[in-house]
Amino acid sequence: MKHNINARAGDRKPGKRRENKEKTKQAILAAALKLFAEKGFYKTSTRAISRKAGIAEGTLFNYFETKEDLALYFFEREMDEVIAWFEGNARMKRAGLPERLFAIIHHSLERLEPYEEFIGAVFLRALAPSSKLSPWRLQNQERELRYLRFIRDILAEAESEDRFPPVGDFGAYAFRLFHSAIISYWLQDCSQGKEQTLALLDRCLKLADRILRKGGWNW
Amino acid sequence: MELVKTNGQGGTLPRGYRLGKLGVGLVGSYLGYQIQNIFLGETGRPQRKAHFHKRASRQLREELGALKGPAMKLGQLLSLQSGTLSEEALQELANLQMQAPGMHPSLARVQFKSALGKYPEEMFREFDPEPFASASLGQVHRAVNFNGEKAAVKIQYPAIRSSIESDLKLLRSAALPGRVTGHVPSALIDEIARGLLEETDYVREAGNLDYFRKGLAGLDFVTVPRVHRELSNDRVLTMSYLEGESLSDWLKRKPSQALRDLMGARLCEAYETQL
Numbered sequence: 001m002k003h004n005i006n007a008r009a010g011d012r013k014p015g016k017r018r019e020n021k022e023k024t025k026q027a028i029l030a031a032a033l034k035l036f037a038e039k040g041f042y043k044t045s046t047r048a049i050s051r052k053a054g055i056a057e058g059t060l061f062n063y064f065e066t067k068e069d070l071a072l073y074f075f076e077r078e079m080d081e082v083i084a085w086f087e088g089n090a091r092m093k094r095a096g097l098p099e100r101l102f103a104i105i106h107h108s109l110e111r112l113e114p115y116e117e118f119i120g121a122v123f124l125r126a127l128a129p130s131s132k133l134s135p136w137r138l139q140n141q142e143r144e145l146r147y148l149r150f151i152r153d154i155l156a157e158a159e160s161e162d163r164f165p166p167v168g169d170f171g172a173y174a175f176r177l178f179h180s181a182i183i184s185y186w187l188q189d190c191s192q193g194k195e196q197t198l199a200l201l202d203r204c205l206k207l208a209d210r211i212l213r214k215g216g217w218n219w
Numbered sequence: 220m221e222l223v224k225t226n227g228q229g230g231t232l233p234r235g236y237r238l239g240k241l242g243v244g245l246v247g248s249y250l251g252y253q254i255q256n257i258f259l260g261e262t263g264r265p266q267r268k269a270h271f272h273k274r275a276s277r278q279l280r281e282e283l284g285a286l287k288g289p290a291m292k293l294g295q296l297l298s299l300q301s302g303t304l305s306e307e308a309l310q311e312l313a314n315l316q317m318q319a320p321g322m323h324p325s326l327a328r329v330q331f332k333s334a335l336g337k338y339p340e341e342m343f344r345e346f347d348p349e350p351f352a353s354a355s356l357g358q359v360h361r362a363v364n365f366n367g368e369k370a371a372v373k374i375q376y377p378a379i380r381s382s383i384e385s386d387l388k389l390l391r392s393a394a395l396p397g398r399v400t401g402h403v404p405s406a407l408i409d410e411i412a413r414g415l416l417e418e419t420d421y422v423r424e425a426g427n428l429d430y431f432r433k434g435l436a437g438l439d440f441v442t443v444p445r446v447h448r449e450l451s452n453d454r455v456l457t458m459s460y461l462e463g464e465s466l467s468d469w470l471k472r473k474p475s476q477a478l479r480d481l482m483g484a485r486l487c488e489a490y491e492t493q494l
Contacts (some may be wrong), residue, residue, distance in 0.1 A: 091324070091348075099323040106329055193333030195377035195454075202326050202377070 025063050025073065028053045032070050037114050041067070041121035068132040071122045076143050082108050083150050097158040098205040104154075105179055105201060109186055109194075120187050148172040163213050178204070322358060322376060324348035330377050334454040339372070342450060346372070356419060361460065369460035370447060373421065380419045387412050421456040428458065435492060440485055 031052035035044040046067065050060040064070045085107055086092055092100055112119050126133035135144060152172040158164045167174075182204075186197045322330065328348065331339045339346040343362040350358035357375040364370050390408060397403030417423055425446040432443035442461060450457035466482075474482075 095325065096323065099325050102323070103325045106325065191378060191381065193336075195330065195333050196381065198326065198330060198333060199376070199378035199382070202322070203320070206320070 021063075024053075024055070028055070028060060028063055029070060029074060029077070032067075033074070033115060033118075036118040041071075041118045066132065068125065071118075071133060072140070072143075075122075078108065078111060079143065079147055081111065083146075086150075096209075097154070097164070098202075098209045100154060101175065101205050102201060104151075105182055106198075108179075109183070109197070112183070116187060119183065123184060123187070144176070148176060151175050165212055167212065320376060321353065322350075322374070326377075327358065327360065327374050331372075331374055331455060333377065334375070334452055335450070343370070343372075362457070364447065364450065364457075370450070371444070371458050371460045372450070373456040373458070375419065375421065375454040380416065383415050383419065387415075420453050421451060422453050424456055425451055431493075435489065438485075438489060438492060441489055 028049065032044065032049045035048055035052060039048075044067070046060055047057050049070075050057040053060070064073065082104060086100075086104055089103075092103060095103065122133055125131050126135060128134065129136070131137075132139075134140070148169070149172070152169060155164075155167055155171045155175075159166050182197065182201055185200060186194060189197045191197075327350065328339055335342065339360075339362065342364075344365050344367070345361075345363040347361040350360050352359040354373050356379050357373060360372045360374065362370045362372050387408070390411070391398075394403045394408060398405055398408075425448065428443060428446050432445070435441045435443060444458035444461055447457040447459070469482075470479075
């Protein structure tokens with residue numbers, strides 16, 4: 001796949017240039033994902049990625065300094081996609097809170113399915129404090145906050161509906177943690193069709209929903 | 220309490236805790252009864268005893284019901300053992316029914332894919348996301364296949380089998396004292412294990428349906444649903460959809476004596492054929 005990354009002389013408009021830049025980034029990501037799925041994250045070199053994307057290795061570095069930057073870009077796009085999917089899904093408007101949250105996590109897992117090895121590698125790397133992937137890194141907070149606000153709005157909607165206590169921002173943080181935990185469980189799940197993850201996800205969400213609605217201290 | 224009851228599916232540990240608590244609770248109330256006994260006159264005793272039995276039985280039924288799976292199966296088996304248990308206990312235990320937690324439309328859809336590799340909308344012309352009936356280990360949805368035939372699709376709750384396997388391990392260790400003294404024969408637990416695990420296998424159920432359809436083919440008033448093998452596996456069972464009414468609903472409409480007689484005769488004939 002050859003891509004002309006230099007804006008042509010005709011289009012001087014900054015919007016057009018940004019669009020082209022975005023296109024190239026996506027082409028690089030697509031090439032990288034294909035290679036990650038085939039060979040794995042660690043064994044894929046930046047040189048192989050640039051060759052597959054049809055650009056010079058030096059050009060690649062203009063867009064992504066390291067493979068970790070590529071991974072960050074991937075997650076950002078995934079998150080945007082999940083949010084857009086949720087907002088455009090008519091079914092979700094009628095669904096109860098546990099089903100909504102279930103659908104969000106499941107949809108993201110389904111999208112991640114072809115890149116299991118890559119996700120595993122990224123998870124491991126993110127644990128190192130010096131890693132660019134670390135969730136505590138300030139540059140990553142923007143992405144995190146967007147996700148947290150998205151979840152907070154869903155929880156707030158449930159609060160306004162029925163007997164759901166105000167969980168505020170804490171609820172969104174707790175869900176963020178739960179989402180990561182489910183991804184790591186999913187990575188280890190060898191059951192047929194990953195049905196153990198489905199059962200765990202469903203039961204946890206229903207349980208949490210019940211505790212919050214009934215008052216967890218009441219049992 | 221309520222919380223654990225409907226979600227009491229957890230791992231081996233919480234379930235073990237429940238079984239333990241049940242034992243302690245029963246022993247506790249029995250001791251209480253014995254102590255009260257000292258102070259009660261001859262007349263009060265039978266009354267108190269019946270009261271104790273009733274309370275203990277209800278506790279037993281509620282706890283076993285919350286545990287579902289093997290523990291509940293044990294309860295069901297006990298309910299058939301008239302003679303060993305009191306009348307009150309038998310009544311309570313008879314109320315036990317295997318019941319998996321319900322699935323919301325998103326989960327049912329995803330579980331269908333996890334079993335058959337495709338979403339229901341890819342394999343059916345129409346698929347009702349809301350179930351119309353619950354089955355012991357899952358739920359049943361209405362659907363129409365690509366040939367325009369109405370179908371009933373039974374979907375099993377995810378990971379039921381492994382949950383039952385972990386319960387059986389627990390049951391074996393919990394029943395160790397009973398096994399040593401010979402009160403709970405190992406064969407009984409093996410029987411429970413076999414029965415439960417068979418119930419989780421819808422391929423087997425499909426086989427049974429075929430078996431009955433062939434066996435009852437001679438009776439023109441009996442229809443057994445047909446299995447759509449290409450839309451079924453061990454966790455999803457697709458059958459032809461049959462309209463109908465349960466016997467108790469039919470009786471509520473007060474049918475004439477002649478119709479009732481006919482129904483009775485046909486039921487007897489069907490049972491006889493099965494024997």
